[in-house]
Amino acid sequence: MDCNSPEQIAEQLIEMIDHSDHVIAFTGAGISTESGIPDFRSPDGLWSQMEPIMFDDFISDEATRLEDWRRRFIQNEEFLKAEPNEGHMALVRLEKRGKLVSTITQNIDGLHQRSGLDPHNVIEIHGNGTFATCLDCHAEMTLADARSHIEAKGTSPKCPHCGGIVKTAIINFGQAMPEAEMMQAMRLSGDCDLFIVLGSSLVVYPAAGLPQIAKQHGARLVIINRDPTPLDQLADLSIQHEIGSIMKRIV
Known part of the structure; x- marks a missing residue:
């Protein structure tokens, strides 16, 4: 109808x-x-302008992790402006x-x-793009703390509790x-x-x-x-x- x-x-x-x-x-x-x-998957969206980052690549490559974080910070700025x-x-x-x-x-x-x-x-x-989690122990990390770590050390953040890889709590391409x-x-x-x-x-x-x-x-x-x-x-x-x-x- x-x-x-x-x-x-x-x-x-x-x-x-x-x-x-x-x-x-x-x-x-x-x-x-x-x-x-913005609809990041739209023809004019952010993800249409660059190759998607696959989960396995995020896990295996430090440069890919840093690029993923760069994109997520851009994305989160849009989230914070919205009501x-x-x-x-x-x-x-x-x-x-x-x-x-x-x-x-x-x-x-x-x-x-x-x-x-x-x-x-x-x-x-x-998932949720407004915070991050450890892929091993699932402890949470704020995006502000993740950004501070990257800006101070130039490396992607690791979990302060277990040393695991930290990632925004989003389901990446190729992730279950x-x-x-x-x-x-x-x-x-x-x-x-x-x-x-x-x-x-x-x-x-x-x-x-x-x-x-x-x-x-x-x-x-x-x-x-x-x-x-x-x-x-x-x-x-x-x-x-x-x-x-x-x-x-x-x-």
């Missing part, structure tokens, strides 16, 4: 939410671009109403947590998806009665399979994305519109 007026769209979405008890939100880059964060938008805040309102069970996100900017969502209910299947987070996301997708996609092109797997899991288990599917997605025909409500203009009406 397609519709055009933001008011009509919001009315249909509100009705679907009112008749649901276990809502799952699934967010992609589109919700963050409305906060001014949660109407789409983020609508999810907070749904969580407070007891409708939204969890938010599964492909985004790494931390905006969902900054918006006020319960961090325990945010599942980051592609976080198993616990993906299992939780799959379970929640199968248990929900309404699955709302916000700003994902639904082309990156296995994440793009989550709406299909929800639909296969009887949930209604809503897709709000500026451009068409491969799963639009599967959706009960397919909306090609700006997320904020729709979601700000969800109270």
Whole structure:
């Protein structure tokens, strides 16, 4: 079902939410671009202008680690300039109403947590770019500490606890998806009665399979994305519109 007026769209979405008890939100880059964060995978994005850094290369080569850190610092500067938008805040309102069970996100900017969502209910299947972790003992390190180390010593940071390699808490190309987070996301997708996609092109797997899991288990599917997605025909409500203009009406 397609519709055009933001008011009509919001009315249909509100009705679907009112008749649901276990809502799952699934967010992609589109919700963050409305906060001014560039889509780094877009044709004009940062990653399209240079070769992606593979996880194995990060592990094996110091120069590659330093280049990865350089890119991540650029990326984090964009994150820090951004603020949660109407789409983020609508999810907070749904969580407070007891409708939204969890938010599964492909985004790494931390905006969902900054918006006020319960961090325990945010599942980051592609990691988080606002802090770093040791690949061995998983101890956390701030990006400020990592930058200070690089600027002072000219080498990539090592874990002060175990000496392991430290990396931003992002899933790099070639790195395994976080198993616990993906299992939780799959379970929640199968248990929900309404699955709302916000700003994902639904082309990156296995994440793009989550709406299909929800639909296969009887949930209604809503897709709000500026451009068409491969799963639009599967959706009960397919909306090609700006997320904020729709979601700000969800109270």
